[in-house]
Amino acid sequence: MAFVMTLLAAFTFVTAQAATPRLERQGSTMRLIVNDEPLLLLGGELGNSSASSAAYMAPYWPKLKQMNLNTVLAPVSWELVEPVEGQFDWRSFDQLLKDARAHDMKLVLLWFGAWKNSMSTYVPSWVKRDQARFPRVQLPNGQSTEILSAFSTATRDADARAFAALLSHIKAVDAKQSTVVMVQVENEIGMLPVAREYGAEANRLFADRVPAELMRHLDASRVHQTGLHKLWAEQGGKSEGTWTEVFGEGDASAEAFTAWHYSRFVEALVVAGKAAYPLPMYVNAALNRMNKAPGEYPSGGPLPHLLDVWKAGAPSLDLLAPDIYFPNFVDLAARFRRADNAVFIPEANNSDKPEVPANAFYAFGKLDAIGFSPFSIESIADRKPNPLADAYAVLRQLSPAILSAQGLNRMSGFRPRILEDETVIDMPVTEDIGNYSFTVSFIDPWTPEAEQRTATHGGLIIQTGPEDYLIAGQGIVVTAKPIGTGPPLAGIDHAWEGRFDQQGRWISGRLLNGDQTHQGRHVRLAPGQFQIQQVRFYRYR
Known part of the structure; x- marks a missing residue:
């Protein structure tokens, strides 16, 4: 009997472990697995202060549900959960969890710990007021800033203890339901207004040798010759020495130094948090504009040119994610799609930006994103019409097909490229895609060009069978050409508009032909209305 009980306990443990949200590889990408099923995050991030008040949020929850979200990104701030050192108050989090469950929402938690948007304004009062124990960043002139130093072990350890306590509490109250599916560690880490800090410990370490583990990582990845790899190559690829000896004089070496120490600080939190409850964890980046010097943007965060520093310094992190508020979404998001990094866009511009829905289709279709989330989602909850809600309605219907195709070269997303x-x-x-080459146009031939805003046009194509495809979005015209041997022309066997019901069954609308397909020449999704068409192609001579 004792042996049987031991086996039963082991089985129970394995089952509980399997239910923990996690990332799993499929083909060339990763998918988020929740309750042992893949999940596509159709998200929205709350304003920074919204989640601190349940009364403030109460009228928004049903509206967010009506907008077709399945996930809310919500801050949990250190000052709220540990107002007195060592005494934790989980009431605000527990209410957030209760409200999310009541509206069938998943949560991605944003830990506002030592840093939020570079600064340290969300730390508890007992941290803010004890500058001897929790020192601030020092500028070259000796002046301090409202940024906690990454070189303080006391700050790191206090932050890590609070973060681990949060993960332990999540496990205690949510392990069975898995309402919380991911956690962001800190928020938009980065140094301002200089590339590195200048306290005594920072100066000492900057004059010291570059850590061997960073150099090994760069050496193993140097084939990329981008970002820090390119800088390293330009310096002659020196494999040891001080930061300036390896990466050269100036801000570039200072920023690499900052990135390394920020990533090492974060790694301590991730290790502590995952020891309590191993949820997927990520860090987000406040991106830099072109031609801006380090210090003119939050420097040292997980920026595209510093991703390998972060990968080396924080190997326990599951992914690095961009916050994209600049117009050039296509270019910026693509820089985070790597074999070792799943794409997640936690802040995909402000929710009211008209190009955001097209970016969502592109992120899921082209980049195999696990999730997409514009900022200040509650600010558009009452908007009529609401293009994001309409786009999410279509993406929600397509989620099973998207998840099935991710990483397998059976899908792509399309939108016009916008420059900075x-x-x-x-x-x-x-x-x-599959057996056909598709050309997607963003100018609708039947709508006056003056009435079109092509920056908002976009969609995706998913192969579901040898000649079967789902084509969704708005403002796109799709033509096809066969690939490989056989008859050289592609025709449309049939094109049905329609939708998927809540059980995933296809409900056909009109069979499109004649004017709707320009006598079989193309598939057209008119501007202004997100839709799905189920299309079968065929070959002929």
């Missing part, structure tokens, strides 16, 4: 100066490149785009 807001120039819209709306030339057609061609991609091979």
Whole structure:
């Protein structure tokens, strides 16, 4: 009997472990697994202060549900949960959890610990007021700033203890339900207004040798020759020495130094948190504009040119994620799609930006994103019409097909490329998916060009069978050409508009032909209305 009980206990433990949200590889990407099923995060991030008041949030929860979200990104701030050192108050979090469950929402928690948007304003009063124990960053002139030093072991250990306590509490109250599916560690870490801090310990370490583990990582990854790899190559690829000896004089070496020590600080939190409850964890980046020097943006965060420093310094992190508030979404998001990094966009611009829905289709279709989430989601909860809600309605219906195709080269997303100066490149785009090469145009031939805003046009194509495809979005026109041997022309066997019901069954609408397909020449999704078409192609001579 004792042996049987031991086996039963072991089985129970394994089952509980399997239910913990996690990332799993499929093909060339990773998927988020929750309750042992893949989940696509159709999210929205709350304003920084919204989640601190249950009364403030009460009218918004049903509205967010009506907007077709399945996930809310919500801050949990250190000052609220540990107002007195060692005494934790979980009431605000527990109410957040209760409200999310009541509206069938998942949560991604944002830990506002030592840093939020570079600064340290969300730490408890007992941390703010004890500068001897919790020192601040020092500038070159000796002046301190409202940024806690990454070189303080007392700060790191206090932050890690609070973070681990949060994860332990989540496990205690949520392990069975898995309402909380991921955790963000800190928020938009970065140094301002200089590239590194200048306290005594920082100065000592900057004059010391670059850590061997960072150099080994760069050496193993140097084939990329981008970002820090390129800088390293330009310095002759020196494999040891001080930061300036390896990466050169100036801000570049200072920023690499900052990134390394920020990542090591975060690694301590992640290790402590995962020891309590191993939820997926990530760090988000406040991106830099072109031609801005370190210090003119939050420097040392997980920026595209510093991703390998972060990968080396915080190996326990599951992914690094961009916050994208600049127009050039296509270019910026793509820099985070790597073999060792799943794409998640926790702040995909402000929710009211008209191009956000098209970015969502692109992120899921082209980049195999696990989730997408514009900021200040409650600010558009009453908006009518609501393009994001309409886009999420379609993406929610398509989630099983998207999840099935991710990482397997059976899907892509399309939208016009927009440059940082807001120039819209709306030339057609061609991609091979399955047995056909598709050309997607963003200018609708049946709508006056003056009435079109092509920056908002976009969609995705998913292969569901040898000749079967789902085409969804708005403002796109799709033509097809066969790939490989056989008859050289592609025709449309049939194109049905329709939708998927809550059980995932396809409900057909009109069978489109004639004017709707321009006599079989193309598949058209008109501007202004997100839709799905189920299309079968065929070959002919």
